[in-house]
Amino acid sequence: MFKLVDLEKSVTAILSSDLGIREKASEIRLLVQEMLTDTSFLMSCIDQAISNFEQYPNLRPHPPLFISMEHQFAVHLIYWPAGHKNSPHMHSTWGTTGVFFNEIVIETFNTAGNSENPELTIDNRFDAKRGEAGYLLPLCVHRVSNETNQPSASLHLFGTDDKNEPAQSSTVWYGDNVGMPGDSKARAMGIFCEMLISISGDQSKGLLIRVFALACNETKLRIVKGISERDIELSYQLSVALEQELVGSDRARLSAINQNLAQKIKGSIH
Numbered sequence: 589m590f591k592l593v594d595l596e597k598s599v600t601a602i603l604s605s606d607l608g609i610r611e612k613a614s615e616i617r618l619l620v621q622e623m624l625t626d627t628s629f630l631m632s633c634i635d636q637a638i639s640n641f642e643q644y645p646n647l648r649p650h651p652p653l654f655i656s657m658e659h660q661f662a663v664h665l666i667y668w669p670a671g672h673k674n675s676p677h678m679h680s681t682w683g684t685t686g687v688f689f690n691e692i693v694i695e696t697f698n699t700a701g702n703s704e705n706p707e708l709t710i711d712n713r714f715d716a717k718r719g720e721a722g723y724l725l726p727l728c729v730h731r732v733s734n735e736t737n738q739p740s741a742s743l744h745l746f747g748t749d750d751k752n753e754p755a756q757s758s759t760v761w762y763g764d765n766v767g768m769p770g771d772s773k774a775r776a777m778g779i780f781c782e783m784l785i786s787i788s789g790d791q792s793k794g795l796l797i798r799v800f801a802l803a804c805n806e807t808k809l810r811i812v813k814g815i816s817e818r819d820i821e822l823s824y825q826l827s828v829a830l831e832q833e834l835v836g837s838d839r840a841r842l843s844a845i846n847q848n849l850a851q852k853i854k855g856s857i858h
């Protein structure tokens with residue numbers, strides 16, 4: 589049973605050791621990989637990400653899940669739209685990346701010629717599935733893509749090159765620093781919904797209620813359906829709340845479903 593705070597403690601211990609930067613990054617990669625298999629850890633990250641969205645709904649980029657001022661690293665979740673590919677770039681610090689949901693592809697590049705505008709050729713390609721992790725050392729040019737038709741999420745730990753801004757590391761882009769299309773909060777909530785629906789227990793139910801409050805209507809409906817077998821009364825309450833947000837024929841349809849549901853719940857109580 590790991591929590592985000594356990595990642596912080598273990599990374600701090602690794603960064604305080606006498607190991608070289610490659611060994612440290614490699615150890616952190618193994619740690620991230622181990623933690624990504626732990627449901628408690630996943631829920632702890634989701635909990636913190638939801639808190640950030642609740643507290644800073646309009647802040648872009650999103651605040652990290654965690655910043656270690658003392659040891660100068662930050663932990664981020666990034667939500668990749670389906671089919672999105674960013675431009676080749678490099679960071680000035682070490683970084684480890686683990687796949688939190690779905691899958692991502694990381695390509696690394698060889699550089700030749702002018703350092704300002706180098707010629708890039710693909711060196712390696714890593715198809716990373718949920719739970720897998722890797723690390724990159726400073727100045728490795730790379731690109732991340734989501735080649736699937738559903739969103740992906742990745743967990744990142746980055747060192748910093750500016751003691752005053754431990755949540756940032758300098759990045760050099762080759763090509764446009766393309767923004768991600770769509771609403772990242774809606775995308776994040778869709779991802780959390782899919783992950784939490786498959787986790788039983790009260791903690792995941794509590795998180796789903798908070799996801800519901802922040803999600804788009806499509807995800808809200810997914811939550812209503814997803815929890816109907818575990819908790820029909822909660823499903824009904826959320827469905828009634830969703831009905832209030834709909835208009836026209838969608839609202840009428842859900843209203844009819846909710847009335848039927850209310851009868852069923854009443855029947856099962858008496």
Ligand SMILES: [Fe+2]
Nearest residue numbers: 677679730732
């Ligand atoms: Fe990167």
